[in-house]
Amino acid sequence: MFENFSKMQESYKKALEYIPKVKDEETKRSYLLHLGIDHAESLSNFGRLKEAIALCDNLKEIVKVTKNESQKPAFFGTSALIRLRYGQYEQCLKDLDSCFELISKEKNPQYLPFSMLIKAHCLLYLGDIKKAYQIIEECYPHLVDIFVTPECAALINAQLVKGACLAGFGKLEEAMELIQQSLGPYEKSTGFENDVLKGMGHRILGEIFEAKEDLAKAFKEYTKAENLYENILHEKTLDELGLLYTRLAILGAKLGDDRMVDKYLTLHIKNFGLSHPRTFEIKQYLDNYSLPLP
Structure with a gap:
């Protein structure tokens, strides 16, 4: 995996030169x-x-x-x-x-x-x-059987999906343990700022803490994910980022932080559209709890 976009582009151009x-x-x-x-x-x-x-x-x-x-x-x-x-x-x-x-x-x-x-x-x-x-x-x-190294991205991806499923089943402790055991070694083996998969891991951890009503820890994990994406992404079209903005907007509502709601609702609308289903999800949450739109 390339960690530098310019090097990736340079490598691609050199490879294209071989075509003729x-x-x-x-x-x-x-x-x-x-x-x-x-x-x-x-x-x-x-x-x-x-x-x-x-x-x-x-x-x-x-x-x-x-x-x-x-x-x-x-x-x-x-x-x-x-x-x-x-x-x-x-x-x-x-x-x-x-x-x-x-x-x-x-x-x-x-x-x-x-x-x-x-x-x-x-x-x-x-x-x-x-x-x-x-x-x-x-x-x-x-x-x-295919990927021998435990910290391989495909294996970590599988564990993150499994952890998210477990969280969806309400098995929060089991889910949290699995995500943390997978994400920690993966970050150490590959560096901290070169992979969108890590953002997904921190977003899922944030959702687990949010479900456990530990909103401070949820915010901490969501912020880690956001910082990773800010460092990596060249454009804000990654669906995972939309998921993250949605959770942060709703978390802001739970915290009673109007500025936070406004920030992440605005970011979601700007990058994913006013008619996107998750934009409606944010607005629906605000409506359900009789919270005003920012």
Whole structure:
């Protein structure tokens, strides 16, 4: 994973310079597809999701004509991940269906566990917690077989999704223990400011503390997540950030802090839109408790 956007762009440009030297058209398509998939994911890691989606859309033309079937599941899996990060849940699931179909057709299970992880993550966001938990329990042993290092991002992602599911089931202590055990070593092994996954972890911890009515600790965790995103993201389109703004706005209402409500409601509207479902979620919370809009 690149920690510096400029270095990532420089590496991509150097790789593109090799393209004219490739004479065989199919080899060229395979190279472009492999390079494009990696670059799209790197763009999404820096929050440049619109560029990443545009690149995936362009790569679809190569996917249609290439004879390299082995790269197609990787493309649809990566596209699904990027759609998930952008909040395009239905398109994420469609891309995953294409990925699963190709995996079955080619009898190549290499991408199956990671694709299942993305599906579980997506279903969690869609509110199907029971199904998300079921998939995580099913795919986690296979992820462990692939990724030996416990601090691997895919394994941490799976644990965070599982922890969020446990919290959704009301098992707050179990959820908190799992998230903390996963997040702590991961931060130490990868640095503190280079991964949006850490923001997700702190946001989930914040929700757990909020559910336990420890609002001070909830605010502390939410703030950690916000600071991480401020340092990493080049544009504020990451769906996780919208989730965070929603929780912070509602937390502000719980704390009786009108300025806090105004700040995060405004940020959510500015970056995700007035008609976004979570904008209505914030307003609905205020209405339910007869709190005035800021």
